[in-house]
Amino acid sequence: MTVRTEAPVAVEVSELTLSGPSGPLVTDVALDVKVGECLGLVGESGSGKTLTVRAIAGLLPRGISQDAGRIDTSDSRVGMVFQDPMRSLNPTFTIRRTMREPLVQHHALSRRAADRRALELLNDVGIKDPQRVADNYPHQLSGGLRQRVLIAAALACDPQILLCDEPTTALDVTTQATILDLLQRLREERELAMLFVSHDLAVISHVSDRVAVMYAGQIVEVGPTSEILRAPHHAYTAGLLRSSPSNGHPDEPLFAIGGTAPQRFGEIVGCRFAARCPWAAPACTAGPVAFARLGDRQTARCVRPDDVAASLSLPAERGGWPRATEVLDADS
Numbered sequence: 001m002t003v004r005t006e007a008p009v010a011v012e013v014s015e016l017t018l019s020g021p022s023g024p025l026v027t028d029v030a031l032d033v034k035v036g037e038c039l040g041l042v043g044e045s046g047s048g049k050t051l052t053v054r055a056i057a058g059l060l061p062r063g064i065s066q067d068a069g070r071i072d073t074s075d076s077r078v079g080m081v082f083q084d085p086m087r088s089l090n091p092t093f094t095i096r097r098t099m100r101e102p103l104v105q106h107h108a109l110s111r112r113a114a115d116r117r118a119l120e121l122l123n124d125v126g127i128k129d130p131q132r133v134a135d136n137y138p139h140q141l142s143g144g145l146r147q148r149v150l151i152a153a154a155l156a157c158d159p160q161i162l163l164c165d166e167p168t169t170a171l172d173v174t175t176q177a178t179i180l181d182l183l184q185r186l187r188e189e190r191e192l193a194m195l196f197v198s199h200d201l202a203v204i205s206h207v208s209d210r211v212a213v214m215y216a217g218q219i220v221e222v223g224p225t226s227e228i229l230r231a232p233h234h235a236y237t238a239g240l241l242r243s244s245p246s247n248g249h250p251d252e253p254l255f256a257i258g259g260t261a262p263q264r265f266g267e268i269v270g271c272r273f274a275a276r277c278p279w280a281a282p283a284c285t286a287g288p289v290a291f292a293r294l295g296d297r298q299t300a301r302c303v304r305p306d307d308v309a310a311s312l313s314l315p316a317e318r319g320g321w322p323r324a325t326e327v328l329d330a331d332s
Ligand SMILES: Nc1ncnc2c1ncn2[C@@H]1O[C@H](COP(=O)(O)OP(=O)(O)OP(=O)(O)O)[C@@H](O)[C@H]1O
Pocket: 020, 021, 025, 043, 044, 045, 046, 047, 048, 049, 050, 051, 052, 061, 062, 063, 064, 199, 263
């Protein structure tokens, strides 16, 4: 879908910092999503994606505080779709009852009108026999149907912003594709601003106009999806791309970035990825790393973005993710 360049911003987050009992968990996160746009938020487990989305939804878990930053949703209504419908749907309620509650609450509908609207919403998300599904309990439905119900419930408040946290991760590949298609259709029909969280760059690339990459509580690279896939400028993004199963060679073991992400990063003044980065130079750990602008719409929090991108365009045997020695060779 083409997003109007002049489309207004629906969500704007700046300098967001969130902490838990053991210290900072998300630091200085800035992002925006326009009306009708999908921004993908990608990164490995624990990088802070869910907390960021929960902060935007106003649903931070107990024990997590917002220490700094602004979240502006322009008074828009926000809907949220979670990963695990089984945990998000009350197992003791029929789908009809689950759908009824937000409709009665948000729209002050009578019980009858709410039940009618619930059937319309179930129909909108591609459920063929809404009457039957409405009479069921969550455990009586397939994973794909449960996820459709959850999306219908998120639409009940008639949101302008839809936050999707790993909405297809628990599903098999075919069902995953149909749910992605559904979200895409709903976004177009309703001009939703969508923030789509996934650890899987392949999924993100199907649905997102732009991608923001998170690592250890920070955004490290942002840009149009096509640019990020074609020319990542942060080593972590490059590693993430390389480790995607769809980029692997059938005869080679799947690539994995060496080392692990730091759990505590309050003490790290420079680049949080430096310890794992084959391109790391003294400047990377000397002080805070600012975002480098790369053309009009792409930025990377990296000291050597052009070196990273240039190495990636080397011939196949030396491209992708080089070993540290190769980087040094390239330098000399
Ligand atoms: N309720 C909580 N209390 C304390 N720490 C938390 C809480 N929720 C998350 N964290 C910590 O905050 C960090 C970021 O977690 P978050 O769930 O946002 O990551 P994520 O990128 O969404 O990962 P995943 O894909 O596994 O959900 C992690 O280190 C996590 O352990």
